[in-house]
Amino acid sequence: MTQVETAVAGGVSFALTSEQRQLRALAREFAEKEIRPRAADCDEHATHPVDVIAKAHEVGLMNLHVPASFGGSGLPAFDGMLVGEELNWGCSGIGTSIGANGLGAAPVIIAGTDDQKERWLSPLLGDPILCSFGLSEPDAGSDVARMKTTAVRRGDEYLLNGSKTFITNAGYAAWTVVFAKTDPDRGHKGISAFVVPMDLPGVQVEKHLDKMGQRATDTSAFALTDVVVPASNRLGEDGEGFKIAMKTLDFTRPGTAAGAVGVAQAAYEHAVAYAKERVTFDVPIAMHQGVNFMIADMATEIEAARLLVWQSAWLHDQGRRATLQSAFAKRFAADTAMKVTTDAVQVFGGYGYIKEYPVEKLMRDAKLFQIYEGTSQIQRLVIAKEIFLPRDD
Ligand code: CAA
16 A cells, blocks of 8 residues: 555545644744744844744744653644744744754654653753754765764763764754764764753854855854763663664654745745736736746645645654655655745746845745755655665664
8 A cells, every 4th residue: 555545544634623723823823923024134134033932932832742741742743844834934044943942852752761851851841942953064964874973981971072063053052962973883883862961061162154044043063072971861772873863854854844835835925926916018927827837836836745744744643654755755845945936036037036025035045945954865865765775664
């Protein structure tokens, strides 16, 4: 049976529950009232939107997946994905700042002991504390197993040395899950994961990176110099870090893909409105097939991307491994966001290319979806591996 057949057999429905509709409406209202009015300014000045993050925390739009047994709302992936689309419809720079706690917290949810969950997740619920996911390095982004950061065991502690880069919110995070080699000779089997408080001696945020798009999100590089981390901060067993990272990305990619759908939806709405009002050759440009076919393709591809995102989140919530479907969703939604935003600039013509109009920002923002949490090429690699070398776990 294909996944779609399985879904139908399992009684899948496209109807949202009333709770899901309420949650989505809350996120849309927040995006309209709190995010959109700040988007242009935060983009121009690359402002970390600390006040918007605090408000999102207050109304319950952060840390959605922290289990109820640790004080959270324990919402399924599907609900997080609904919120992610709306916040990123508002602005993906601000939306990513708000949503990135999901990525930071996921390894603790996936691999933490009850004590670790209590210690690291519960505080996220009381205050708008940020956390981050420290996987990428200057010489190891797509090829995770090439990482050079080391963690050397010394009794009840580990000594961490190395550097991480392109880490969302690291400049403002209270703690980061850092992946490091505990056995450099064992490739991916020699990687372990640690919760590292960012105020430990030897942790130094070196650089806030100045990005093309999603400029309201902090993206930072940091160094670890002889950082002493208690062994009790290790997540899972020694050597399990690579798989924890992969499981995390399987879980978070649908939410990120939903963000790409939100950006595409925003660009599409701007393009439709402009096509109705801009007149050339005595008719609104929406009447020209060259324009309305572009808009018809945008609508079709956004819907297809949204369906892939819904499917991948739904599969997670059935307790099924969704590596393939998460990669389908992330690849297709990211590439769709790039295409739709580029076409939206085209619909606006010369106005699309200047900053006074909203679509050039959306095109810059969309680009990052093809890069972070695994490039579109890495998603294809994951898909190809699932086709030709399927795992049996
Ligand atoms: N779940 C569980 N286990 C998995 C898995 C998954 N999804 N994927 C692979 N594994 C297991 C394999 O079964 C294998 O296990 P065994 O050793 O027991 O056989 C092991 O992990 C190694 O798998 P591969 O041989 O497939 O590993 P690889 O070295 O060829 O790499 C890769 C695979 C998919 C390319 C991986 O390196 C990858 O995902 N790279 C992209 C990383 C990425 O997305 N980075 C983004 C960083 S986060 C970010 O951007 C956010 C931010 O803050 C900006």
